[in-house]
Amino acid sequence: MxxxxxxxxxxxxxxxxxxxxxxxxxxxxxxxxxxxxxxxxGCAVFGLMYHVGRRATAGVPGKLQAxxxxxxxxxxxxxxxxxxxxxxxxxxxxxxxxxxxxxxxALDLIPVDFIPKLLELFxxxxxxxxxxxxxxxxxxxxxxVFALIIAFNLKFKGAGGFLHELFTAPFHAENKLLQIALAxxxxxxxxxxxxxxxxxxxxxxxxxxxxxxxVFILIVLLAGAWSGPTLxxxxxxxxxxxxxxxxxxxxxxxxxxxxxxxxxLTIIYLTLASESH
Amino acid sequence: METLAVFFGQTQIAVAFxxxxxxxxxxxxFGILGGRFLESVARQPELLNxxxxxxxxxxxxxxxxxxxxxxxxxxxxxxxxxxSQIRGG
Numbered sequence: 460m461x462x463x464x465x466x467x468x469x470x471x472x473x474x475x476x477x478x479x480x481x482x483x484x485x486x487x488x489x490x491x492x493x494x495x496x497x498x499x500x501g502c503a504v505f506g507l508m509y510h511v512g513r514r515a516t517a518g519v520p521g522k523l524q525a526x527x528x529x530x531x532x533x534x535x536x537x538x539x540x541x542x543x544x545x546x547x548x549x550x551x552x553x554x555x556x557x558x559x560x561x562x563x564x565a566l567d568l569i570p571v572d573f574i575p576k577l578l579e580l581f582x583x584x585x586x587x588x589x590x591x592x593x594x595x596x597x598x599x600x601x602x603x604v605f606a607l608i609i610a611f612n613l614k615f616k617g618a619g620g621f622l623h624e625l626f627t628a629p630f631h632a633e634n635k636l637l638q639i640a641l642a643x644x645x646x647x648x649x650x651x652x653x654x655x656x657x658x659x660x661x662x663x664x665x666x667x668x669x670x671x672x673x674v675f676i677l678i679v680l681l682a683g684a685w686s687g688p689t690l691x692x693x694x695x696x697x698x699x700x701x702x703x704x705x706x707x708x709x710x711x712x713x714x715x716x717x718x719x720x721x722x723x724l725t726i727i728y729l730t731l732a733s734e735s736h
Numbered sequence: 737m738e739t740l741a742v743f744f745g746q747t748q749i750a751v752a753f754x755x756x757x758x759x760x761x762x763x764x765x766f767g768i769l770g771g772r773f774l775e776s777v778a779r780q781p782e783l784l785n786x787x788x789x790x791x792x793x794x795x796x797x798x799x800x801x802x803x804x805x806x807x808x809x810x811x812x813x814x815x816x817x818x819x820s821q822i823r824g825g
Contacts, residue, residue: 470814473814477811477814662800663796663797663799663800663803663804665804665807666800666803666804666805666806667799667800667803669803669807670803670806670807670810673810673814713799716792716795716799717796719792719793719796720793720796720797723793
């Protein structure tokens with residue numbers, strides 16, 4: 460803030476933090492920061508896992524290998540407990556979802572101004588470091604899951620079975636006439652149910668992380684209220700330190716929990732898609 | 737200018753409701769969830785681990801609505817998309 464000619468107000472500071480680094484316009488607006496950061500995080504963490512996986516030993520594992528084995532084993536157990544049909548896609552998908560979202564969320568623990576200010580030295584004006592605070596990223600993930608749900612439905616039930624279920628569940632009827640009467644109701648209910656899934660999946664992750672990020676920004680404003688070596692300034696700075704620490708520690712729970720919930724719901728939705736009613 | 741002032745006042749009330757009501761709902765929900773969890777574990781202590789995982793899944797689901805409401809409230813407070821319409825019109 461020292462570099463600016465006029466000190467910016469709290470409102471401007473917050474609005475500045477809510478803008479992505481954009482290119483293009485209209486429909487083709489690309490959020491470069493989201494794309495780059497999520498890509499880098501994915502490459503880094505999965506590159507590391509690939510590296511460790513190739514050099515894995517059956518003997519005494521190193522600390523990193525043991526840690527990765529614990530995480531993979533945990534996810535694998537959750538998948539085995541829930542998903543009973545045969546598929547080689549679900550466990551890798553669940554591991555990818557969990558670890559990727561966890562690492563992207565974990566970027567929230569970096570102080571809010573650290574990365575933007577660092578990049579401002581190189582002339583980048585806006586930068587939002589946490590990809591999951593951008594609804595585009597979360598919707599991209601949940602729509603991919605949605606496509607997989609449809610694919611699993613078609614694979615395990617066939618097109619006929621899928622269509623049959625679309626028109627006969629949740630309300631069943633023995634009578635032919637009643638079946639025809641209930642078909643549109645069933646179809647509408649099913650479509651709403653299917654659309655609600657990706658929307659709630661994406662908004663849940665986005666809402667939690669976005670709200671968390673803004674609370675961090677609001678806490679930082681306390682330190683921005685520094686007006687000289689007075690007791691009030693010192694108190695507000697101390698408050699900022701304590702609150703930041705407390706919120707960051709609480710946020711570790713939210714980060715892990717939201718990654719876990721996204722993974723669990725992905726598994727559950729795919730299970731529902733692979734089992735007939 | 738007066739329209740804008742009225743608009744901001746109403747926005748503040750809406751934001752207060754969005755955050756406050758959401759917090760109220762989650763607080764009640766978490767209370768019931770935690771109470772039931774303790775009850776069930778007291779009845780069947782061998783289910784502690786599975787029940788804890790399930791409780792956290794439900795906690796994550798429960799959290800979502802409040803978090804979404806809070807995110808919308810913050811958006812209304814700091815980056816309201818309707819302000820430009822009022823300023824322009």
